[in-house]
Amino acid sequence: MNMPDLLNDLMLLTTLTIGGTVAIGLFLKLATFNRLDITITCGFWLISSLIGMTLYLVVALSGIIAGGPTLGFFTNLIAGLLLMILLPSMEPNNKRIKAWSLYVPWVYFWFAGCVGWRSGWLGVLTITVPALLIAGGGLLFVAGFLIPSPPQDALYRGKRSAPQPGGVPMLKDQILDFLAMFRFRQNKAIRQEWIEHRRKALRCLITYTLGTNYPYYVVVDEKIMARTEDNRTWLTGEERLVKRAAGDTYGAFLSGPGLVLTGCDHAVAISSGLRFKGPKGPGVVFTGMSDTPTQAIDLRVQLRAFPVTAMTKDGIEVKFFAFIPFQMGAGGQRPALGRGYPYRASDVFRAFQAQVIDHKNLSQEPDQLEALKWYDLPQLAGERILQEIISQYNFDDLYAPFELFDNPGDDPRARIAKEFRDELDKVLPGWGIQRIGGGIGNIEPVNEQVLQKRIEAWQTEWVRQVMRKQAAGHHTRIQRVERARAQAQTDVILEIGKRIAELRRSGEAPTFDRIVAQF
Known part of the structure; x- marks a missing residue:
């Protein structure tokens, strides 16, 4: 091989070496990797390329094999093995790193480079450079389909109207929306x-292929047909988080991000282990280093029905069911078609700060401790509020007949329910929870004999009142009969006196027989 050809080949190799290093750096920059990762990767890429160039010079000068693109391709294949050794050494604790995935882009680059090399400098510009752009753009395009972008409801489309929410997107509309996104300044x-x-999605694709991704989770919403623990038929916030792909949360080199996929009605709480970072979602949530999803947040209206035992003012224990529909605070926002359920991050912070550990007894044993989540707080507050309200009523007041109240809303049960809702409105907003409704069921005594004894006591009182009314009526009857009898006697006496007077005026003697004959 003559010297001018060797120098030309060295210039091409040098160009490909520098160009490959720049290309891999720009590609990693596009995928949102940090500067340290880019510097280390580019450094190892450059070292491997220089080793490949050195091998090429040694073989070409020895005359064993003629120089050219073929020799350059195979010497760089050998040098690329060093890349498979050096890069995984940056994460020695990560056993999931796939070394072959580091070798694939190396082989692709040098294959495209050597194919262009065959046509000289023009081939590098017309074959190698387009091949690299197509590969990078294709990966960015594929990543966008693997992890779709959120809906663009606020996209400005000019004179064109937006498609109907919930409809099937047409390819024509998607293309026009894409063009409008880059066309209008709005x-x-x-x-x-x-x-x-898209850049984060590309990074997910790269790190998942390398095996350096953070964990991937998905939020499920499944009903349980049979449940023995606490008689629940629904999954807790922690149970709804299902890990679908393992990963090293604390990986540092070419790592992350993690993923959490939620539906439109769920958000997810993110924590670093030392600090609560707040809620994310709904939709696709990217997580960073040390970020861990702690529980899913159901943004829909929740309903909790629970039994309450309370003591009345006169010391009688009663029981009843209460119910509270509520949801995570949304600041008055309402769900809209095509968008996720609304919520306020500040309310989520307050709700999670209000979560407590309930001690079932005075011991500190772990099995006697229960973690109460934000959706358990309305029940916790509701029980205490209702116990306080019931303690202000006598048992007889709770069973007063409805006929005694002109307004249906004035009966004890309605008053208790209204006071119950008013007290909840004083407590729940401070915990970031929005009350939707609330009420109570029928109030019954815990001891069924109490009701029977109360019935007997009421019966005795009613019998006493009936007897009093009966006695008063009998007394009135006797009075009226005696009054009538006295009046009759008076009338008879007056009539006899009148007849005797008439007999005397006629000159006849008022004998008994003559008086009787007058009647």
């Missing part, structure tokens, strides 16, 4: 969000 924020999402 879509600058949406455009930046879309690009950032």
Whole structure:
């Protein structure tokens, strides 16, 4: 091989070496990797390329094999093995790193480079560079389909109207929306969000292929047909988080991000272990280093029905069911078609700060401790509020007949329910929870004999009142009969006196027989 050809080959190799290093750096930058990861990877790439160039020079000068693109490709294949050794050494504790995935882009680059090398400098510009752009753009495009972008409801489309929410998206509409996103200045924020999402999706694709990804989770919403623990038929916030892909949360080199996929009605709470970072979602949630999803947050209306035992003012224990529909605070926002359920991050912070550990007894044994989540707080507050309200009523007041009240809302049960809701409104907003409703069921004594004894006591009182009314009526009857009898006697006497007077005026003697004959 003559010297001019060797120098030309060295210039091409040097160009490919520098260009490959720059290309891998730009690709990692596009995938949102940090500067340290990019520097280390580019450094190892450059070292491997220089070793491949050295091998090429040694073989070409020895005359064993003629120089050219074929020799350059195979010498760099050998040098790329060093890359498979060096890069995994940056994460020695991660046994999931796939060394072959580091070798694939190396082989692709040098294959495209050597194919372009065959046509000289023009081939590098017309074959190698387009091949690299197609590979990078294709991976970015595929990543966007693997992890779709959130819906662009606020996209400005000019004179074109937005498609109907909930409809099937047409390819034509998607293309026009894509063009509108880059055409109109009003879509600058949406455009930046879309690009950032695609870049993170590309990083997910790369790290998952390398085996350096953070864990992937999905939030499920399944009903349990049979449950023995606490008689629940629903999953807790922790149980709804299902890990679908393992990963090292504390990986540092070419690592992350993690993923949490939720439905439109769930968000997820993220914590670093030392600090609560707040809620994320609904939709696709990217997590960073040391970020761990602690529990899923159901944003729909929740309903809790629970038994309450309370003591009345006169010392009688009663029981009844209470119910409270509620949801995570949303600041008055309502769900809209095509969007996730609304919530306020500040309310989520308050709700999680209000979570407590309940001691079932005075011991500190772990099995006697129960963690009460935010959705358990309304029941905890409701029981105490109702016990306080019931303690202000006598048992007889709770069973007063409805006929005694002109307004149906004035009966004890309605008053208790209203006071119950009012007291909840004083407590729940401070915990970031929004009350939707609330009420109570029928109030019954815990001891069924109490009701029987109360019936007997009421019966005795009613019998006493009936007897009093009967006695008063009999007394009135006797009075009226005696009054009538006295009146009759008076009338007879007056009539006899009148007849005797008439006999005397007629000159006849008023004998008994003559008086009787007058009647």
